[in-house]
Amino acid sequence: xxxxxxxxxxxxxxxxxxxxxxxxxxxxxxxxxxxxxxxxxxxxxxxxxxxxxxxxxxxxxxxxxxxxxxxxxxxxxxxxxxxxxxxxxxxxxxxxxxxxxxxxxxxxxxxx
Amino acid sequence: xxxxxxxxxxxxxxxxxxxxxxxxxxxxxxxxxxxxxxxxxxxxxxxxxxxxxxxxxxxxxxxxxxxxxxxxxxxxxxxxxxxxxxxxxxxxxxxxxxxxxxxxxxxxxxxxxxx
Numbered sequence: 276x277x278x279x280x281x282x283x284x285x286x287x288x289x290x291x292x293x294x295x296x297x298x299x300x301x302x303x304x305x306x307x308x309x310x311x312x313x314x315x316x317x318x319x320x321x322x323x324x325x326x327x328x329x330x331x332x333x334x335x336x337x338x339x340x341x342x343x344x345x346x347x348x349x350x351x352x353x354x355x356x357x358x359x360x361x362x363x364x365x366x367x368x369x370x371x372x373x374x375x376x377x378x379x380x381x382x383x384x385x386x387x
Numbered sequence: 388x389x390x391x392x393x394x395x396x397x398x399x400x401x402x403x404x405x406x407x408x409x410x411x412x413x414x415x416x417x418x419x420x421x422x423x424x425x426x427x428x429x430x431x432x433x434x435x436x437x438x439x440x441x442x443x444x445x446x447x448x449x450x451x452x453x454x455x456x457x458x459x460x461x462x463x464x465x466x467x468x469x470x471x472x473x474x475x476x477x478x479x480x481x482x483x484x485x486x487x488x489x490x491x492x493x494x495x496x497x498x499x500x501x502x
Contacts, residue, residue, distance in 0.1 A: 309491065317393075317480055317493040318431070363430060367491075374444075375421065375482075375491065377431045 277302040281364050281378035289386050292354050296381045298364030299346040306367040308340050308347050309375065313361045321349070321362075354385045390414055391483050393494030400471055401502055408466045408497045410481030417483035420464040422456060425478045425496075437464045461486070471501040 279300045288294055298308070307325045311318035322331045324340035324347060331338050335354075340347045351358055361382050365375040390413040400406050410420055418439050423431040435445045435456050443456035453475075455467040464483075468475055480496040 311493075317391075317495045320490065320492060323490060365431075374433060374436050376433070377423075379430045 277366070277368055277376045279364055279366050279376050279378035281362075281381050283381060284379065285382040285384070287384045287386060288354055290355060292385075293350065293352045294354060294383065296349040296351075296362050296364075296383070297346060298348070298378055300364075300366045300376075300378075301345065302366050302368050302376060304368050305342070309365045309367065310338055310347070310349050311363040311365065313363055313380070314359075318363055351383075354383075356385050356387050359383055359385045391481065391492045391494040393481055393497055395497060396495060397498045397500075399500045399502065402472055403470055405467055405469045406471055406499060408468075408479055408481070408499075410464045410466070410483065410494050412462045412483040412485075412492070415483075415485045415487070416461040417464075418461060418486045419484040420458060421482045421484075421491075422454070422464075422466050423480045423482070425480060431480060434466075468499065471499070473501045475499065476501045 282297045307323050309323045310321040322338045327342040335352045338349045361380040363380045364378040367375050392411045394409045420437045422434045424434050425431050433446050434449045435443045437443045437456045437458040439458045439461050445451045458464040478496050478498050481494045482491050484491050
C-alpha cells in the first residue's frame with residue numbers, strides 16, 4: 276500500500292525562526308513529490324520535485340528530494356505569521372495514469 | 388497562474404436528493420482530474436481519478452454508484468453525489484493536471500451539507 280508520512284504533525288514557532296518539515300514515502304511507481312500549502316480552502320501549489328538532490332527555491336521557501344532515502348524536506352526561513360497553514364506533501368504515482376497520495380499534513384503556527 | 392474553478396462552493400440539500408459539483412480548468416486543458424474528500428482537520432482523501440473520455444477510476448472503498456463522475460471534455464469534470472445522506476456531508480475538492488506541464492492545480496472546494 277502506498278504511504279506518505281509527514282512529520283511533525285504540528286509545530287509552533289516564533290516569527291523569524293527557521294522551520295524544516297519532513298515527508299517520507301513508500302510507494303510503487305514513484306513519479307513526483309509535491310508540496311502544497313493549505314490555509315482555508317484549496318491547497319496552493321508550492322513545489323514539484325522529480326529529481327534527487329536539486330533544491331527548488333521560491334522566496335523564503337525551499338525544498339529538496341532524496342529518492343534514495345525516500346524523503347523530502349520543506350524549509351521555511353525567517354517565518355512570518357502568514358506562513359501559518361497546513362503544509363501537505365503528496366507523492367504522484369503512475370497508476371491508471373497519475374494519482375496523488377497525500378500525507379496527513381503538518382500544521383504550522385507562527386506566533387508574532 | 389492556472390485556475391481551476393469549482394462550483395458550487397457551498398451547497399445544502401435534503402437527505403435523498405442528488406447534488407452535482409462541477410470542476411473546470413479555466414486556462415488549460417486537463418486530461419486528468421482528481422476528486423478528493425476532506426474531513427475536518429484531516430488530509431485529502433483521493434476518491435477517484437477522472438480521465439477525459441473514459442470511465443473514472445475509483446479508490447478502494449469509494450462507491451462508484453454513489454459518487455458518479457463524468458469527465459466529458461478536457462476542461463470539465465463533474466461529481467454527482469446521488470441519494471445524499473448526512474454522512475456524505477464533507478468538503479469535496481477537485482484538482483486538474485495540466486496536460487502540458489504535469490502541474491496539478493486545485494479548485495476552491497465545495498462544502499456539502501446534507502440535512
